Amino acid sequence: MYHLQDITKVYRRRQEEVVAFKAASLDIGLGEYVAVVGPSGSGKTTLLSMLGGMLSPDSGKVWFGGESLYDLPINERTRRRREQIGFVFQTFNLVPYLTALENVQVPLFLHGVSKTEQRNRAVALLEQVGLGNRIEHKPSELSTGQQQRVALARTLANNPRLILADEPTGNLDPTSREAVLSLFDHFVSEGRTIVMVTHDPGAAARASRRLCLNDGTLVTSNEIPAARAA
Amino acid sequence: MNLKTLVWRELAERPSAMLTSTLTILLGVTALVAIRHVTVFSEREVGQQLQSLGANVLVLPKDATLQDYYSADLTERTLPESHVASILLENLPGVERLSPKLCVSAKVANRDVTLTGILPQSEFQAKAAWQSVSLFSNKHEGCKKAACGPKTYDAAPETLASERTIDQLKGNEAVIGADVAEFSGLKPGQSVEMLGEKLQVLAVLPRTGTVDDSRVFAHLHTVQRLTNAGEVVNAIEVMGCCEDAAGGLVPKLAELLPDAKVVTISQVVSTQVGINRLMSQMSLFVLGILVIVGGASVASTISSNVRERRREVGTLMALGATPSLVTRMFLLKAWALGIVGAVGGSVLGLIVAMVLGSQWAGVTVKPLPELIALSIGAALVITTLAALWPARSAAKLDPCCCFQEV
Numbered sequence: 001m002y003h004l005q006d007i008t009k010v011y012r013r014r015q016e017e018v019v020a021f022k023a024a025s026l027d028i029g030l031g032e033y034v035a036v037v038g039p040s041g042s043g044k045t046t047l048l049s050m051l052g053g054m055l056s057p058d059s060g061k062v063w064f065g066g067e068s069l070y071d072l073p074i075n076e077r078t079r080r081r082r083e084q085i086g087f088v089f090q091t092f093n094l095v096p097y098l099t100a101l102e103n104v105q106v107p108l109f110l111h112g113v114s115k116t117e118q119r120n121r122a123v124a125l126l127e128q129v130g131l132g133n134r135i136e137h138k139p140s141e142l143s144t145g146q147q148q149r150v151a152l153a154r155t156l157a158n159n160p161r162l163i164l165a166d167e168p169t170g171n172l173d174p175t176s177r178e179a180v181l182s183l184f185d186h187f188v189s190e191g192r193t194i195v196m197v198t199h200d201p202g203a204a205a206r207a208s209r210r211l212c213l214n215d216g217t218l219v220t221s222n223e224i225p226a227a228r229a230a
Numbered sequence: 231m232n233l234k235t236l237v238w239r240e241l242a243e244r245p246s247a248m249l250t251s252t253l254t255i256l257l258g259v260t261a262l263v264a265i266r267h268v269t270v271f272s273e274r275e276v277g278q279q280l281q282s283l284g285a286n287v288l289v290l291p292k293d294a295t296l297q298d299y300y301s302a303d304l305t306e307r308t309l310p311e312s313h314v315a316s317i318l319l320e321n322l323p324g325v326e327r328l329s330p331k332l333c334v335s336a337k338v339a340n341r342d343v344t345l346t347g348i349l350p351q352s353e354f355q356a357k358a359a360w361q362s363v364s365l366f367s368n369k370h371e372g373c374k375k376a377a378c379g380p381k382t383y384d385a386a387p388e389t390l391a392s393e394r395t396i397d398q399l400k401g402n403e404a405v406i407g408a409d410v411a412e413f414s415g416l417k418p419g420q421s422v423e424m425l426g427e428k429l430q431v432l433a434v435l436p437r438t439g440t441v442d443d444s445r446v447f448a449h450l451h452t453v454q455r456l457t458n459a460g461e462v463v464n465a466i467e468v469m470g471c472c473e474d475a476a477g478g479l480v481p482k483l484a485e486l487l488p489d490a491k492v493v494t495i496s497q498v499v500s501t502q503v504g505i506n507r508l509m510s511q512m513s514l515f516v517l518g519i520l521v522i523v524g525g526a527s528v529a530s531t532i533s534s535n536v537r538e539r540r541r542e543v544g545t546l547m548a549l550g551a552t553p554s555l556v557t558r559m560f561l562l563k564a565w566a567l568g569i570v571g572a573v574g575g576s577v578l579g580l581i582v583a584m585v586l587g588s589q590w591a592g593v594t595v596k597p598l599p600e601l602i603a604l605s606i607g608a609a610l611v612i613t614t615l616a617a618l619w620p621a622r623s624a625a626k627l628d629p630c631c632c633f634q635e636v
């Protein structure tokens with residue numbers, strides 16, 4: 001699914017140069033469940049953004065499904081993201097002035113789905129995450145766990161092949177955390193792919209593969225065969 | 231969900247964020263629409279006055295303002311009627327006709343009208359014959375207008391509307407303006423009660439579009455008697471036989487009547503023309519303000535909105551919003567405030583023009599659709615141009631900011 005080739009991403013602030021991410025080669029296969037771990041500032045979010053087509057590397061190429069992502073015109077890149085990638089954010093990033101239903105409708109609307117279809121699918125998705133009775137609530141009227149579930153419904157709206165998650169369980173209570181992780185397990189079990197940045201060892205343990213970052217470089221990249229069964 | 235609902239939800243949630251710039255546009259458009267409307271109608275009015283009064287000279291009480299005469303010409307100040315005779319006796323070259331007037335307010339069918347006393351031209355002839363003056367035979371040199379020749383006094387009363395004088399009018403007769411006829415339903419031959427006396431309607435004047443439409447004309451001496459005013463008039467219109475004559479008449483009349491103010495109609499309207507020119511320039515100035523202040527205000531509102539909504543923009547982009555959609559989203563916000571400001575401003579400006587137009591400039595203002603459309607169009611062009619840069623900068627935002635915690 002992904003092939004990263006001689007990627008470097010450098011941030012320059014005044015005199016200082018920070019190598020945020022650097023990798024000679026990195027492959028992520030279809031159906032993999034990848035946990036990206038590492039200390040704060042090690043470049044996890046930077047990697048995720050580059051995978052998502054939202055941050056162009058300073059050099060190197062990001063191959064996504066056989067296409068060089070950053071050589072595509074911006075609208076094409078946006079389309080790949082819209083049609084194939086779902087994001088999960090640590091802080092959910094729900095649009096505060098939209099109801100739960102409308103938040104889930106946003107990616108459907110961006111995809112050009114008709115109004116009635118938008119509504120039907122959004123309602124079904126919210127029911128799927130157990131929020132069928134909260135569709136008219138604004139994010140501020142929902143609990144943290146409920147907000148993350150709305151965000152998950154939104155992520156799944158366009159039926160993505162891949163989920164890019166940045167600390168999806170970071171802000172959650174144990175029950176909500178478990179709900180998210182089992183949803184991810186289910187997602188992977190359908191042969192789809194997840195790249196998840198996490199500080200949570202328990203969450204990382206459920207992944208099939210672990211990428212360890214330190215200071216912007218890939219330290220280890222190892223399979224966790226035992227975790228697969230878990 | 232579509233772009234409109236997305237924008238609308240945000241605006242509905244916090245309309246105050248857009249309030250200042252909406253108000254700026256609104257006030258700018260209000261001022262523009264109001265001033266332009268008053269100016270346009272004031273210019274039309276001046277045009278009509280010039281047309282209807284042509285080469286005339288006005289003799290007014292010394293301290294009367296010119297505006298008084300043209301707005302309603304109801305003033306407390308008067309001139310002795312004997313001035314009419316003085317002018318007659320002087321037999322100045324270029325004078326064609328005289329028309330003394332006395333105006334008072336009265337009611338017809340419970341509506342306010344102006345009762346204007348005038349002297350029919352036939353009485354001048356009689357007076358002239360009696361005083362053995364050859365009436366206005368002294369033609370102005372170089373005056374080519376044929377109308378200056380000797381006259382018979384038998385024109386129809388309706389000519390009052392165009393000629394400003396009437397040939398025959400008896401003491402118990404009245405001639406009414408088109409508006410008065412309309413609201414009172416009076417027809418020639420019927421009688422109308424004015425200040426306690428019945429007058430017979432001699433004729434209804436054709437519509438002129440001026441204050442004359444709401445006047446009732448009666449014999450000068452009847453009006454003097456009914457109001458106990460004595461032998462006085464508010465103004466004497468002196469019809470010159472050509473424009474050249476009018477200019478030459480002013481110093482001679484001023485010398486003859488030192489206690490009166492003598493002005494030509496072009497002088498009268500020149501004040502109004504000056505005011506109109508000033509208002510025209512003012513509307514350009516307001517347009518400039520609208521462009522600069524309105525534009526700057528819209529630009530700053532939209533760019534602060536972009537800054538405020540950075541994370542949402544990033545999230546939308548992560549969800550698959552294209553840069554052009556993000557640009558359109560912010561342009562739509564700008565249009566929303568532009569349309570509210572422009573439409574609100576047009577309505578408000580029109581109300582202001584209609585209320586204040588009659589008070590300030592003495593003109594009746596009606597809506598001018600092209601002018602309103604133009605103002606709304608201008609406001610929308612300004613908001614679009616002002617919002618373009620911040621809206622495009624939103625599309626260039628780093629979508630990675632959606633990962634940052636708040």
Ligand SMILES: Nc1ncnc2c1ncn2[C@@H]1O[C@H](COP(=O)(O)OP(=O)(O)OP(=O)(O)O)[C@@H](O)[C@H]1O
Binds near residue numbers: 039042044046
């Ligand atoms: N926009 C930016 N400008 C300058 N430097 C940046 C920017 N974004 C990230 N960096 C730097 O790049 C490095 C990697 O940042 P990144 O956000 O990828 O870390 P992270 O692993 O996600 O950290 P955390 O676990 O705290 O989220 C850091 O040193 C950070 O300071």
Ligand SMILES: [Mg+2]
Binds near residue numbers: 044045046
């Ligand atoms: Mg991070």
